[in-house]
Amino acid sequence: MSSSNIETSPAENEVQVILFLHHTYGGAGKNQVDVARAQDGDSNSFGAVAVNDWQLTGSLDPNGQVIARAQGMHFLADRNSQPSGWFNILAIAFQGDRFKENSTLIAAGLNVTEGLWAIIGGTGEFTNARGTISKEKVENNNGVGDIMKITIKATYNPSA
Numbered sequence: 001m002s003s004s005n006i007e008t009s010p011a012e013n014e015v016q017v018i019l020f021l022h023h024t025y026g027g028a029g030k031n032q033v034d035v036a037r038a039q040d041g042d043s044n045s046f047g048a049v050a051v052n053d054w055q056l057t058g059s060l061d062p063n064g065q066v067i068a069r070a071q072g073m074h075f076l077a078d079r080n081s082q083p084s085g086w087f088n089i090l091a092i093a094f095q096g097d098r099f100k101e102n103s104t105l106i107a108a109g110l111n112v113t114e115g116l117w118a119i120i121g122g123t124g125e126f127t128n129a130r131g132t133i134s135k136e137k138v139e140n141n142n143g144v145g146d147i148m149k150i151t152i153k154a155t156y157n158p159s160a
Contacts, residue, residue: 015126017152019056019067021135023112024145029062031055036075049075056092060139060147068094074112086112092133092152099125105133105154113137113146119154129156 024031032052038045051073057064070090078085092105103124109117114135122129131154139147 026144
């Protein structure tokens with residue numbers, strides 16, 4: 001094989017972003033909705049499904065500039081109704097001028113409010129992304145929602 005047939009891949013980029021995820025499950029500003037409940041009378045809601053469109057801002061202010069949206073679904077996959085039993089799959093779709101159009105991170109993992117999600121892919125600027133999103137609850141909004149500080153750490157190959 002001649003050297004002209006060898007392709008090199010460009011260097012990977014890294015990104016670390018801190019944002020605030022506004023998880024509002026009640027009240028007028030609700031940004032998720034339950035679409036299915038357990039049908040067998042299970043008191044812990046095992047099998048419940050919710051669809052979400054959570055806004056991600058640069059501050060605790062839910063009315064602050066939206067940097068991205070976490071759009072997807074989560075379902076209770078733990079028969080013991082543990083808070084960590086909510087499995088999430090979502091696309092974090094970035095808005096504005098910072099990242100090129102159609103840039104998303106695809107994430108999956110347990111628990112809405114704490115722990116880690118795995119970054120399992122991406123599009124646009126974040127093509128072939130991988131990494132983690134750590135979550136820490138920083139505020140509880142009187143039974144209608146929570147605010148989480150999320151730290152996105154990813155590597156990606158924007159020209160792949």
